Amino acid sequence: MLLPITLxxxxxxxxxxxxxxxxxxxxxxxGKVLLGDGGSEALLAVQxxxxxxxxxxxxxxxxxxxxxxxxxxxTWLWVAGVAFVLARVAHGxxxxxxxxxxxxAGGALLTWVVLALLAGWALAVAYGAERAPRAIELAxxxxxx
Numbered sequence: 001m002l003l004p005i006t007l008x009x010x011x012x013x014x015x016x017x018x019x020x021x022x023x024x025x026x027x028x029x030x031g032k033v034l035l036g037d038g039g040s041e042a043l044l045a046v047q048x049x050x051x052x053x054x055x056x057x058x059x060x061x062x063x064x065x066x067x068x069x070x071x072x073x074x075t076w077l078w079v080a081g082v083a084f085v086l087a088r089v090a091h092g093x094x095x096x097x098x099x100x101x102x103x104x105a106g107g108a109l110l111t112w113v114v115l116a117l118l119a120g121w122a123l124a125v126a127y128g129a130e131r132a133p134r135a136i137e138l139a140x141x142x143x144x145x
Contacts, residue, residue: 003065003068003069005064005068005074005077005078005081006061006064006065006068006077006081008081009060009061009064009081009082009084009085010061012081012085013053013057013060013061013085013088016053016057016085016088016089016092017050017053017054017057019092020046020049020050020053020092021050023046023049023050023092023096024043024046024047024050042096045095045096046095046096048095049091049092049095049096050092052091052095053088053091053092056084056088056111056115057084057088059115060080060081060084060111060114060115060118063115063118063119063121063122064077064080064081064118066122066125067118067121067122067125070125072121072125076121080114080117080118083110083113083114084110084111084114086110087106087107087108087109087110087111087114088107088111089107090103090104090106090107090110091103091104091106091107091108091111092107093107094106094107
């Protein structure tokens with residue numbers, strides 16, 4: 001299978017994205033708000049949790065995929081991916097609690113750490129190619145049947 005780690009983390013991210021989006025709907029219905037937050041701090045909080053997720057997830061998934069294609073350590077890719085997923089769930093839960101709180105702060109901090117480490121790893125792969133593991137060779141798959 002091509003990119004099993006990234007695909008698994010992407011599927012988890014899709015589930016988190018759906019969960020965060022679905023938390024916005026009741027506030028919109030309750031407040032009859034079609035656009036914006038209607039002045040509701042609770043609605044603003046769930047909207048920002050969802051928006052914040054969509055601001056970070058693409059960068060993490062792109063970096064995971066490219067590092068995985070370049071032959072990065074599966075163990076460390078799993079660690080980074082799972083840490084990101086846990087961080088975003090914690091942040092999403094923390095956004096609906098009074099601020100500041102450990103879930104929100106910890107989720108944000110862990111997200112930043114994962115993103116920074118993946119960015120550094122990607123640069124190391126790109127500019128330290130003589131020391132990096134060999135890239136995964138992509139070959140067409142021919143089905144038998």
